[in-house]
Amino acid sequence: MQDILKGLGQKLSVPLFKVSAKYDEDLQESIKEDGLHKAFEEGGYDMAELYRYNTTQRNKRLITKQFGEKVYKSLKEKGVWHPFIEEEKELFNDFYEYYPPEKRFYSVERKYRVKAYLKKLEKAGFDAMPTWHKHYDFTLKKDEFRIITGRYVTTTQSATANNSMLRDFHQENYLWINNNDAKKLDIKKGDSVVVMSNISSVVVKANPTNKIAPNVIWLPHGFGIDSQEMTNAYAQGASDNMIIEDKFEKIYGCATMHETNVTLRKL
Structure with missing residues (x-):
């Protein structure tokens, strides 16, 4: 993929630069002051530059x-x-x-005060304090599960997936499913299952357990890396990002990760 993007960047960079130079007054001024070569290189028009080096090389160049x-x-x-x-x-x-x-630049002082009623939210059309509404309950069609995501203690973010010491704890993630639900689908520990949502699907090994409620499955975050540059983590486990639908919380814009329904199929 990197070679494809590099080749595409090499083909498109100069034509796009010429078009920009024809109509972009700021670029025209830059060419007059700095010359064509410098305006092209420092102006960010070389679309192939990002793909000339692998991730390790780019990181070293940027940091040093x-x-x-x-x-x-x-x-x-x-x-x-x-x-x-x-x-x-x-x-x-x-x-x-x-x-x-x-040499510490700040300290934290506790005020021991919690605001539970926010008039600003009320003015914006939201509940002024946390309120439960009936539509918050999720509904499922036949054979569907609500998927939720979370983290192993040792793998909190995708950014830590390639850490070799943390990989010693968990080489891959497992899909938690309620024992009784697993029996109905003839799913045993270590069986590979396909998890399908409206946007995509992933394959992951199952972990039947009584530590999760019926009709709900749990897929730990931080696995299923598809970058071959991350040699310790590549293609191990499944990525929750691949199947979680793109929804967000309306008050503060955070992604809502627990509003996707899926179906399962044992391989």
């Missing part, structure tokens, strides 16, 4: 350019860097003091 080799080396060796990293000290049992108290 902005922060220097020292920071990049620290990130490679320790996975972290901050201005006082050389001053950090172990207090006890792998518990470190990272920032000396005198």
Whole structure:
């Protein structure tokens, strides 16, 4: 895919630059001041530039350019860097003091006050305080499940999926399904099942358990990586992002991850 995008970028970059130069007054001014080559390179018109290097090479170039080799080396060796990293000290049992108290830039003061009634929400047409409505209850058609997502303690984000030490805990994710529901579908632990929503489907191994309610299934987040650059995580497990429908919470715009119904089929 990277080679395809690189080739496409090489073919389109110059023609698009010429069209822009014909009509874009800011670009015309930039060409007069800096010349064609600099206006093209620094103006972001080289669409193939992003694909000339793999992820590791791009990360190194970006970090060393902005922060220097020292920071990049620290990130490679320790996975972290901050201005006082050389001053950090172990207090006890792998518990470190990272920032000396005198160099901390802020502190947190507790006011111990909670606002439960927000008039601004009421003016905007929403409930002024949390209120349950009947339509919040989800409904299911025959053979459907409501899928919810969550996280293993060791894999909180997709960004941690390629961490080799965390992969030792969970190589792949498992779909949790209620024991009784699993029996009805003849699904046993480790069986591969297809999970199908209105937008896509994924294949994942099942984990029948009494730790989840009937008619609900749980798929842990942070697996099913499709980037071959992430060599430790590529094609292991299933991605919840592939099947969760694109819906959002109307008050603050957050994605609502627990409003998708799916069907299951044992392979």
